[in-house]
Every structure is written in C-alpha cells, then in structure tokens.
Amino acid sequence: xxxxxxxxxxxxxxxxxxxxxxxxxxNLEDFGQLxxxxxxxxxxxxxxxxxxxxxxxxxxxxxxQGSEDAEKFYLLAIENNESSEDAxxxxxxxxSGQGDLTKAIDYLTKCLKMNPRHFEAHYNLGNVYSDLxxxxxxxxxxxxxxxxxxxxxxxxxxxGLVLISLKKYQEAIQCINKYVELAPSTxxxxxxxxxxxxxxxxx
Amino acid sequence: MTREKNPVxxxxxxxxxxxxxDVYAKHFKEEKENRNQKLFRMLKHSLxxxxxxxxxxxxxxxxxxxxxxAKIIDExxxxxxxxxxxxxxLGKAANFMIMKxxxxxxxxxGTVKLDDQDRQAM
Numbered sequence: 001x002x003x004x005x006x007x008x009x010x011x012x013x014x015x016x017x018x019x020x021x022x023x024x025x026x027n028l029e030d031f032g033q034l035x036x037x038x039x040x041x042x043x044x045x046x047x048x049x050x051x052x053x054x055x056x057x058x059x060x061x062x063x064x065q066g067s068e069d070a071e072k073f074y075l076l077a078i079e080n081n082e083s084s085e086d087a088x089x090x091x092x093x094x095x096s097g098q099g100d101l102t103k104a105i106d107y108l109t110k111c112l113k114m115n116p117r118h119f120e121a122h123y124n125l126g127n128v129y130s131d132l133x134x135x136x137x138x139x140x141x142x143x144x145x146x147x148x149x150x151x152x153x154x155x156x157x158x159x160g161l162v163l164i165s166l167k168k169y170q171e172a173i174q175c176i177n178k179y180v181e182l183a184p185s186t187x188x189x190x191x192x193x194x195x196x197x198x199x200x201x202x203x
Numbered sequence: 204m205t206r207e208k209n210p211v212x213x214x215x216x217x218x219x220x221x222x223x224x225d226v227y228a229k230h231f232k233e234e235k236e237n238r239n240q241k242l243f244r245m246l247k248h249s250l251x252x253x254x255x256x257x258x259x260x261x262x263x264x265x266x267x268x269x270x271x272x273a274k275i276i277d278e279x280x281x282x283x284x285x286x287x288x289x290x291x292x293l294g295k296a297a298n299f300m301i302m303k304x305x306x307x308x309x310x311x312x313g314t315v316k317l318d319d320q321d322r323q324a325m
Contacts, residue, residue, distance in 0.1 A: 056313050063310065086311030093308045111311075120311045130302045133266050133295060138302075154306035161305050165298035 056083040063090060070094065085114040089121045096128055104128050119149040126158055138162050153182035157191070169202035243284055250275065254289045261291075269296040 028035045052058050059073030071094055074087040092107035105128055111121040126141035142159035149155065160175035173195055180191050253272050257264045273296035276288045 060310070060313065083311075083313040086313045089311040093310060096308065118311070120309045124308045127305060127308055130305060131266075133299065135298065135302075152309075154309065158305045161301050165301050 054082050055080055056087055059087065059090070063094070085111045085118055085121075088114070089118060089124065092121070092124055092128070096124070096131070101128055101132055117148050119145045119152065119155075122148065123152070123155050123158070126155075126162075130158070130162060135162050135165050139166065151182060153179045153187075156182065160194075164198065169198050173198050173202065243279075246275070246279070247286060250286065250288070254292065257289065257292050264292075264295075266295060266299040269293075270299050272296060273300075 052061060054077070055073050056077035059070045059077055062073060063070035071091065074091050074094075077087040078084045088107045088111035092104045092111065095101075095107060096104035105125065108121045108125045108128065111118050112125075115121075122141045123145035126138045126145060129135075129138035129141060139159065139162045142155055142162060145152070145155040146159060156175045156179040160172045160179060163169070163172035163175060176191050176195050176198070180188055180195070183191070250272070253268075257269075269292055273288070273293055276286055276293070279286050
C-alpha cells in the first residue's frame with residue numbers, strides 16, 4: 001500500500017501594501033561604539049539659541065516678545081559698546097513701562113549724553129514728562145524731536161496734545177495738521193475730529 | 204409685643220393708596236430725598252478732604268488720583284447735582300486725560316547693518 005507523504009505547504013507570500021514598522025534601535029555598543037545618546041527623548045532640554053549675532057539685536061528681539069530678559073541683553077550691549085545709545089533709549093522705555101519714571105529719565109538722558117540729537121530719546125522723554133504732568137518739559141523734548149526728525153508724525157501729534165493742554169490752540173492745530181500731512185490715511189479720522197473741535201474752541 | 208393689623212383698616216388704606224398714590228408716595232419721596240441730600244453732603248465733605256490733601260502737597264498728588272476726582276464730579280453732574288470742584292485739580296485731571304491719548308514710545312532700532320550690500324563677485 002502506498003504511503004501518503006504530507007507535502008510541505010508554504011503559505012503564499014502576501015501581496016499588496018506593507019506597513020512600516022518601528023525598528024528596534026541598534027545598541028551601538030554591540031558595534032564597538034560608545035552609546036552617547038542613551039537618554040530618552042523626553043529628558044532632552046530644548047535650548048533656544050540666540051537668534052542674532054549681537055547683544056543689542058538679541059535684546060531687541062526679546063523686547064518685542066515682552067521678555068524681561070531684554071534688560072539684561074541691553075545692559076550687555078552697553079558693556080560691549082554695541083549700539084549703546086539705542087540700548088539706553090530702549091532701557092528707558094522698559095523702565096517707563098514698569099512705572100519707574102525716574103529710572104526711565106536716567107536712561108533716556110544717558111542716551112542723550114552720548115548723542116544729544118537722538119530723536120527717539122527726545123520723543124520718549126516727552127512722553128515720560130507728560131506722564132509726570134510736566135508739560136513744559138514735555139513740550140521742549142517733543143519740539144526737539146520734531147526738529148531733528150521732521151518726517152516723524154507722532155512727534156507732531158503728541159506735541160499737539162501738549163499744546164492743547166497748555167491752551168495754545170492755534171499752535172496745536174498747526175501740529176495736528178502737520179501730523180495729518182505725514183501720517184498714513186488710516187490715522188486721519190481721530191486727528192481730523194480733533195482739529196474740528198480745536199477750531200471751534202479757538203474761535 | 205407686635206401689633207396685629209386690622210384687616211378692615213388695612214384694606215381701607217390699600218384702597219386709598221390706589222386712589223391717591225401721590226399723597227402716599229410723598230412721605231416716601233421726602234425720606235428718599237433727605238437720604239440723597241445727606242449722601243451728597245457726605246460726598247462733598249469727602250471731596251473737600253481730597254482737595255485739602257492736594258493743597259497740602261500738590262507736587263506729590265498723583266495725576267491718576269486727580270483723574271478719579273474729576274470722574275466723581277462728572278458723575279455727580281450726571282446725577283443732577285452741582286459741585287464745581289477745585290479748579291486747578293480739575294485742570295490737571297483734564298490735561299492728564301488729554302495726554303493719555305498720546306502716541307506710544309518709539310524704540311531705537313540700532314544701526315542698520317550694511318554687510319551684504321555692494322558685494323562683488325570675484
């Protein structure tokens with residue numbers, strides 16, 4: 001009688017898509033190499049690298065982000081003689097924002113000591129003095145800023161407001177008109193209304 | 204000891220109230236007016252204290268406080284009361300409010316780098 005021999009049957013290879021599977025990470029030490037990256041990914045600390053190559057620029061970036069570290073970088077910029085006058089000016093703005101108006105004046109005047117024609121420092125000092133209610137000094141600094149940078153509209157606007165407070169309406173109208181002349185059209189509405197009100201008061 | 208209400212009398216007075224609301228409201232109105240006048244007097248007194256503090260040390264009187272003072276007087280006017288206030292203090296408050304509309308500070312941007320300009324191919 002013939003003997004039935006079971007024929008080995010190989011399952012046919014599955015055709016079609018093949019999923020990608022996560023490979024086991026090879027142990028580098030098996031290959032005679034030190035495993036320097038054995039710690040898990042979760043423990044890796046992401047360190048922000050400086051985005052610019054100078055302390056001042058880094059400070060400016062941090063300042064725009066509202067980071068308090070900006071102060072540290074501005075001071076480093078001063079120490080390293082990188083745009084020192086601008087760094088002092090921006091430190092003044094930071095201090096004013098923190099409500100320390102005395103320190104703000106200190107930094108802004110340090111900036112003017114380095115460059116007496118620094119228009120932003122004059123303009124910002126105008127803002128600080130008007131916050132303090134010293135309108136005469138605010139007026140002087142706004143006037144200086146408009147003399148140095150006659151194309152900057154905001155200097156004329158703020159000077160106009162100071163002149164309104166000092167009841168010098170005709171001069172205020174001239175300043176606000178100059179602002180309208182220089183500022184983009186999107187900013188005209190409020191200024192025009194202000195001029196209309198001033199005209200009715202000044203008559 | 205509490206006095207019990209007479210139901211007949213109470214009904215009678217309720218009817219009277221409906222018929223003559225003005226007469227019955229008058230007493231209540233007067234009481235309310237007196238209370239408001241009393242409050243107004245107290246407020247005037249408080250404003251006077253603020254003015255005294257200002258006169259004692261006007262240099263250190265903060266402008267935001269002057270603004271609050273002016274707001275109280277403004278609200279009093281809106282409610283129909285008249286209080287002239289301290290002229291100088293009101294002026295300071297008005298200036299402060301005007302200057303609150305000022306344009307913000309301007310940051311200095313540093314010197315512009317010109318490294319990559321005018322580069323020539325070798």
